[in-house]
Amino acid sequence: MSEGNKNTNTEPWGGFDDNLIQRGGSAVIDMENMDDTSGSSFEDVGEMHQRMKDEEEVTAEAAATEEEGGEDGEFLGMKGIKGQLGRQVADEVWRAGKRQASKAFNLYANIDILRPYFDVEPIQVRNRLIESLIPVRMINFPQKVAGELYGPMMLVFTLVAILLHGMKTSGTVIREGTLMGTAIGTCFGYWLGVSSFIYFLAYLCNAQITMLQMLSLLGYGLFSHCVVLFVTYSVHFHSLFYLLWLVFGGLSTLRMVAVLISRTVGQTPRLILCGTLAALHMLFLLYLHFAYHKIVEGILDTLEGPNVPPIQRVARDLPNAITVLNATGKALAAGADAILTQ
Amino acid sequence: MAEVDEANKPLFAGLSDVSISEDIPVEGDIAVPVTSRGADDEFSTLDEPVKDTILRDLKAVGNKFVHVMYPKKSSALLRDWDLWGPLLLCVTLALLLQGGSADSKEDGGPQFAEVFVIIWFGSVIITLNSKLLGGTISFFQSLCVLGYCILPLTVAMLVCRLVLLLVSSGTASFVVRLIIVTASFGWATFASTAFLADSQPVNRKALVVYPVFLFYFVIGWMILTFSPSP
Known part of the structure; x- marks a missing residue:
């Protein structure tokens, strides 16, 4: 009996489970195994309870098979394997759940680690926002960059809100995912992605800047994007956008470039680093504007043309129209045709 | 015997990771005598009709609604936080926004999820932000306050739908809706800051x-x- 017990269970402790299943087992082994379980006094009582519950289910399951299979499979039979399997699965599930819960809890407890980066006063944030638009011509001495994340985070969320606004008014239709997810993905992707990329370049070019400073620098650089996009999503003027793009986008780019130049040595590294950053920053603003703005232009063009179809009709045809955006006349024709056929 | 076995037991490997501090509450809970909990209280909730239970909870939620509508400095919303009210408001708002067809037919699907996600994700972000700035409010208290303060906006949504039903969409209805939404937006912001501001450091309220x-x-x-579907 004891041999059989040891064989079916890889873990000796598992005998406890078999005690529940094989109620007819010898009393000596029962006691031995029971001693095992109760012997270690540092067990979590709650966990024990949980396991007992799991095992009760397993026992019930095994009892069902016992009725079918009879007594012959007592030593190496189905129920031993089944019970063991069930217990292992339950154990795995329990452990995975516990790991998840403790991970979530640790994350929440680790908020304290992030707290120093959010240690700012309102007036400091305001000053940094203003400073992000003022390039400083001082390249001989490394300029100070505050390692702070409150401002960048809030600017990114503001940019998300502005992008949502822009997407809604431009009638952007996104097949996979939601507007919200796209906006968040774009903003955070740009912020984190470009920061890490520039940090990597800075590492290659031997620039003295930390990841935190890079995040802060680029995050505050997004202030110009917020201003420009907020204005141009509400007022649709191409010339106004280009003006704002050059002035605000240029100023914030110059500020970041000045900081990076002051922290890099040598002509070529400076050129590589600053050229990359400036190009990415300016082009991103251009992209954000036109990706969610051009469609409005398309609609307006369509509406201004002759034989104006109802607005709803055009809006429905938008998905088709996007693919052939440059030929708005086609969309118009399609809309008119659709109405005629109806 | 027990120690020898423990070395090669995968089952106990999980147990040995458990620190003793985690054991204590469980033991404590077991040690609590049953009689110390208000026995009659337990009995009354067990025996009472379901209607009474629901009505009592709804009354509690309604009470908090009143607190949001008259945002005076009271800790009732903070002390007994619950997430039923926010859930109710959130679902109501999402359902009211559901019927819109601004762009296309498929937009109806994401709309509900979008509202739902914005509300919960947004509240979590705000809460984390206030924690990071050194606030002394607990996570769920903050979620509760932010959720309940959507009430003015939900009311505004109801009124807006009524306006859209009565008046055909034009400049007049837009102006009316703009006024309503602005007022309720101001109200919601004011109410939530009235509740949340006390838990924050004085100089950082703006943040x-x-x-x-x-x-x-x-x-x-x-x-x-x-804009509702035609």
């Missing part, structure tokens, strides 16, 4: 209020741009 402002602004803007 905490800004995300709250942004959060309600996005919701308000969604309500304003809502």
Whole structure:
């Protein structure tokens, strides 16, 4: 009996489970195994309870098979394997759940680690926002960059809100995912992605800047994007956008470039680093504007043309129209045709 | 015997990771005598009709609604927080926004999820932000307050739908809706800051209020741009 017990269970402790299943087992082994379980006094009582519950289910399951299979499979039979399997699965599930819960809890407890980066006063944030638009011509001495994340985070969320606004008014239709997810993905992707990329370049070019400073620098650089996009999503003027793009986008780019130049040595590294950053920053603003703005232009063009179809009709045809955006006349024709056929 | 076995037991490997501090509450809970809990209280909730239970909870939720509508400095909303009210408001708002067809037919699907996600995700972000800035409020208290303060916006949404039903969409109805939404947006921001501001360091209130402002602004803007399907 004891041999059989040891064989079916890889873990000796598992005998406890078999005690529940094989109620007819010898009393000596029962006691031995029971001693095992109760012997270690540092067990979590709650966990024990949980396991007992799991095992009760397993026992019930095994009892069902016992009725079918009879007594012959007592030593190496189905129920031993089944019970063991069930217990292992339950154990795995329990452990995975516990790991998840403790991970979530640790994350929440680790908020304290992030707290120093959010240690700012309102007036400091305001000053940094203003400073992000003022390039400083001082390249001989490394300029100070505050390692702070409150401002960048809030600017990114503001940019998300502005992008949502822009997407809604431009009638952007996104097949996979939601507007919200796209906006968040774009903003955070740009912020984190470009920061890490520039940090990597800075590492290659031997620039003295930390990841935190890079995040802060680029995050505050997004202030110009917020201003420009907020204005141009509400007022649709191409010339106004280009003006704002050059002035605000240029100023914030110059500020970041000045900081990076002051922290890099040598002509070529400076050129590589600053050229990359400036190009990415300016082009991103251009992209954000036109990706969610051009469609409005398309609609307006369509509406201004002759034989104006109802607005709803055009809006429905938008998905088709996007693919052939440059030929708005086609969309118009399609809309008119659709109405005629109806 | 026990120690020898423990070395090669995968089952106990999990147990040995458990620190003793985690054991204590469980043991404590077991040690608590049953009689010390208000026995009659337990019995009354067990025996009472379901209607009474639901009505009592609804009354508690309604009480908090009143607190939001008259935002005076009271800790009732903070002390007994619950998430039923926020859930109710959130679902109501999402359902009211559901019927809109601003762009296309498929937009109906994401709309509900979008509202739902914006509200919960937004509140979590604001809460984390206030924690990071050194607030002394607990996570769920903050979620509760932010959720309950959507009430003015939900009311505004109801009124906006009524306006859209009565008046055909034109400049007049837009102006009316703009006024309603702006008022309710201001109300929501004011109410939530009245509850949340006490838990924040004095000099940092503006930093905490800004995300709250942004959060309600996005919701308000969604309500304003809502147009029902023809």
